[in-house]
Amino acid sequence: MLFELVTPSVQHAFEVVGIFVFAISGALLAVRKNFDVFGMAVLAEATALGGGVFRDLVIGAVPPAAFVDLSYFFTPLVATVLVFFLHPQVERITAAVGVFDAAGLGLFCVEGTVKAHQHGLGLTASVTLGMATAVGGGVLRDVLAHEVPSLLRWDRDLYAVPAIVGSSIAALLLHFDALSGATSALAAVVAFTVRLLAMKYGWRAPRAWNRRSTATEEI
Amino acid sequence: MLFELVTPSVQHAFEVVGIFVFAISGALLAVRKNFDVFGMAVLAEATALGGGVFRDLVIGAVPPAAFVDLSYFFTPLVATVLVFFLHPQVERITAAVGVFDAAGLGLFCVEGTVKAHQHGLGLTASVTLGMATAVGGGVLRDVLAHEVPSLLRWDRDLYAVPAIVGSSIAALLLHFDALSGATSALAAVVAFTVRLLAMKYGWRAPRAWNRRSTATEEI
Amino acid sequence: MLFELVTPSVQHAFEVVGIFVFAISGALLAVRKNFDVFGMAVLAEATALGGGVFRDLVIGAVPPAAFVDLSYFFTPLVATVLVFFLHPQVERITAAVGVFDAAGLGLFCVEGTVKAHQHGLGLTASVTLGMATAVGGGVLRDVLAHEVPSLLRWDRDLYAVPAIVGSSIAALLLHFDALSGATSALAAVVAFTVRLLAMKYGWRAPRAWNRRSTATEEI
Numbered sequence: 001m002l003f004e005l006v007t008p009s010v011q012h013a014f015e016v017v018g019i020f021v022f023a024i025s026g027a028l029l030a031v032r033k034n035f036d037v038f039g040m041a042v043l044a045e046a047t048a049l050g051g052g053v054f055r056d057l058v059i060g061a062v063p064p065a066a067f068v069d070l071s072y073f074f075t076p077l078v079a080t081v082l083v084f085f086l087h088p089q090v091e092r093i094t095a096a097v098g099v100f101d102a103a104g105l106g107l108f109c110v111e112g113t114v115k116a117h118q119h120g121l122g123l124t125a126s127v128t129l130g131m132a133t134a135v136g137g138g139v140l141r142d143v144l145a146h147e148v149p150s151l152l153r154w155d156r157d158l159y160a161v162p163a164i165v166g167s168s169i170a171a172l173l174l175h176f177d178a179l180s181g182a183t184s185a186l187a188a189v190v191a192f193t194v195r196l197l198a199m200k201y202g203w204r205a206p207r208a209w210n211r212r213s214t215a216t217e218e219i
Numbered sequence: 220m221l222f223e224l225v226t227p228s229v230q231h232a233f234e235v236v237g238i239f240v241f242a243i244s245g246a247l248l249a250v251r252k253n254f255d256v257f258g259m260a261v262l263a264e265a266t267a268l269g270g271g272v273f274r275d276l277v278i279g280a281v282p283p284a285a286f287v288d289l290s291y292f293f294t295p296l297v298a299t300v301l302v303f304f305l306h307p308q309v310e311r312i313t314a315a316v317g318v319f320d321a322a323g324l325g326l327f328c329v330e331g332t333v334k335a336h337q338h339g340l341g342l343t344a345s346v347t348l349g350m351a352t353a354v355g356g357g358v359l360r361d362v363l364a365h366e367v368p369s370l371l372r373w374d375r376d377l378y379a380v381p382a383i384v385g386s387s388i389a390a391l392l393l394h395f396d397a398l399s400g401a402t403s404a405l406a407a408v409v410a411f412t413v414r415l416l417a418m419k420y421g422w423r424a425p426r427a428w429n430r431r432s433t434a435t436e437e438i
Numbered sequence: 439m440l441f442e443l444v445t446p447s448v449q450h451a452f453e454v455v456g457i458f459v460f461a462i463s464g465a466l467l468a469v470r471k472n473f474d475v476f477g478m479a480v481l482a483e484a485t486a487l488g489g490g491v492f493r494d495l496v497i498g499a500v501p502p503a504a505f506v507d508l509s510y511f512f513t514p515l516v517a518t519v520l521v522f523f524l525h526p527q528v529e530r531i532t533a534a535v536g537v538f539d540a541a542g543l544g545l546f547c548v549e550g551t552v553k554a555h556q557h558g559l560g561l562t563a564s565v566t567l568g569m570a571t572a573v574g575g576g577v578l579r580d581v582l583a584h585e586v587p588s589l590l591r592w593d594r595d596l597y598a599v600p601a602i603v604g605s606s607i608a609a610l611l612l613h614f615d616a617l618s619g620a621t622s623a624l625a626a627v628v629a630f631t632v633r634l635l636a637m638k639y640g641w642r643a644p645r646a647w648n649r650r651s652t653a654t655e656e657i
Binding site: 255260272281283302362363365 | 495496497498557559560562563566567577581584585586587589590591592596597598599642643644645646647
Binding site: 057058059060119121122124125128129139143146147148149151152153154158159160161204205206207208209 | 476502508
């Protein structure tokens with residue numbers, strides 16, 4: 001039984017940590033965009049919970065966990081208060097956003113895949129929803145902040161691939177009935193590591209074949 | 220029983236008025252953005268119904284009221300026709316957008332909180348969804364119109380706070396079983412008034428501590 | 439019985455074709471925006487499935503078809519691979535986007551109207567959801583690609599009107615119990631033709647009365 005391998009409390013702690021680090025990334029972007037404290041809170045909540053709310057709406061788990069479990073709602077507010085008083089240098093902000101974002105990415109892709117599968121979706125759809133859980137909040141963050149989503153940009157390091165890797169490992173673990181707290185943590189760490197390596201070595205995905213234009217349109 | 224205190228017809232009239240004023244705000248922004256009449260209608264519908272549809276999806280009230288009750292759907296079209304023939308001066312438009320928006324804000328935050336609570340959500344989640352009902356349409360309006368959401372901007376007067384005030388009063392009324400047509404109208408008027416005062420006196424929320432940069436990034 | 443007139447397999451083939459052409463339009467926009475191959479895939483999936491997922495969430499058909507039927511998910515990936523190796527000239531891209539988009543528009547507005555009605559929504563709401571199915575993916579595409587939605591722009595040829603025409607014909611066919619594979623294909627072709635004519639002859643919708651400003655704000 002999945003239930004016995006990943007206990008609810010382990011999964012819950014997993015989720016709160018992921019929510020916290022994503023919220024940090026949202027609040028830090030709000031600071032960079034010069035938004036006020038409420039803008040910070042909204043962007044923190046949207047980044048942290050957006051992917052999960054989308055997943056829960058899709059799998060029919062309503063009301064979504066974010067509206068039932070108060071710890072999901074208050075965690076981004078704690079992150080907002082922390083960032084509010086953090087006085088970060090712009091450079092430190094940029095680096096921190098990336099690392100925190102990578103951690104959230106790894107945590108959420110695994111958690112999303114598992115939850116989608118628990119609700120009866122197939123493995124392919126679970127991988128997709130795991131990826132959507134992981135990247136959905138960041139896309140919503142960028143759309144709300146009026147930026148081109150990092151996820152789509154050519155001149156940004158690999159972002160979707162780490163999530164796909166983490167989700168796929170989780171799906172394989174589910175398929176072979178090998179999911180446990182340890183193996184799911186491993187899947188998250190692999191995704192996190194792939195993302196960090198992509199950032200460190202500037203790994204990028206190719207653009208359309210023979211597309212060699214250097215012009216980027218008003219990005 | 221809540222049902223006896225706020226009769227369906229009172230709540231319905233409440234909602235249609237809120238939908239109308241929000242739709243006006245959406246259609247006016249479409250005029251400012253130079254959109255065509257269909258763009259006006261889409262923005263009017265999105266502004267008026269977006270927050271409520273989001274709330275209904277979250278609480279599992281599908282199909283959302285906006286797709287069941289035809290008055291919800293046709294009211295924004297009436298607002299679109301009115302705005303289409305209104306020939307407003309740009310200055311008059313800006314002022315009108317603000318006042319209509321404030322009225323919708325007050326009406327929707329109370330209505331959203333009450334409906335979320337009626338569907339079994341806790342008081343905190345109901346306050347959140349009340350706020351989301353009130354501000355969600357405006358955020359969707361700004362995202363669709365390709366603008367930075369007013370809700371998030373530092374250089375805009377308080378917008379989230381009035382909604383939080385109205386939602387919280389509604390939640391307190393629910394908690395103390397004191398909700399009636401009169402008290403819920405009072406909550407809406409308080410939120411409306413707080414928003415008008417914020418506009419009149421330029422009340423703003425602080426940005427992150429020691430954040431004194433005046434540069435705003437391509438907003 | 440509707441079921442006997444439009445067999446599931448006919449409706450399914452209908453949908454896969456629509457998904458493919460919409461995905462082409464999304465992937466081509468991603469190329470124009472200089473996104474990488476994952477950005478192309480995300481935009482292809484969002485354009486192709488966004489409207490249908492929205493419709494399914496609204497009518498309570500969860501998980502949405504896009505997450506159940508693998509052909510819906512893999513079709514946009516095929517489109518992405520095709521576009522990736524297509525080496526298109528920029529001019530050819532622009533024209534192709536338009537024609538493919540028009541085909542998807544016609545297919546989806548009919549399919550969305552029929553599915554919404556099958557799930558018990560009224561004819562007006564079904565027309566609205568049919569239109570939303572058809573234009574929702576394109577709006578999501580433009581929002582994700584950080585562009586002003588084509589749907590709203592005054593200086594773009596009629597886009598909502600063809601969808602409304604197709605949805606309305608489908609609703610009339612439903613009302614008079616005359617829906618069949620042939621008549622629904624006809625409705626789709628009419629919508630497609632109206633859109634092509636609008637593109638060919640530059641049909642546009644009016645802006646607000648006496649609005650003669652030529653200034654477009656930072657679009």
